[in-house]
Amino acid sequence: MPAPADDGPPPVTPDGRYLVVRGRLWRRANPALAQERREELVAELMSARRAKGAAVRAGDAAAREEARARVDRAKHALGERGPVWWDDGAPDLNRHLVSTTPYAGWFAQLGG
Known part of the structure; x- marks a missing residue:
């Protein structure tokens, strides 16, 4: 299901997760x-992504794997991967289709 048809930023769920x-x-x-701290981590994430791209273009498998590890560490530190940062016991729905989650109704109201 595509996101609402506009060129703005992606919609954020009402709970901000x-x-x-x-x-x-x-x-x-x-x-x-x-x-x-967030700015430092985002800068490291972007640097690691650039390093991964350069390694891929250069055909350097070892450098690619190191850059991938840097991306993973930054994403964990940001809270985008690993244990969830909320504490109410709600499950992690990362990468799920929104239409199969409790957010489906909210998203449908946006035109998604």
């Missing part, structure tokens, strides 16, 4: 992170 891209939920960063 996920954003929806091409009909799929993606976990957002932990909002409890200090802004400065």
Whole structure:
């Protein structure tokens, strides 16, 4: 199911846990992170992604794997992977189709 038809930012679930891209939920960063720390982690994530792309273009498998590990560490530190950052016992629906989750009705109201 596609996202609502506009060029704005992806919709964010009412509880702030996920954003929806091409009909799929993606976990957002932990909002409890200090802004400065979040910015550092995002900068590291982008640097690691650039390094991965360069390694792929160069055909350097070892560098690609190191860059992938850097991406994974940054995503864990941001809270986008690993244990969930909320504490109410709600399951992690990361990468689920929004139409198969409790967010389906909300998303349908957006035109998704």
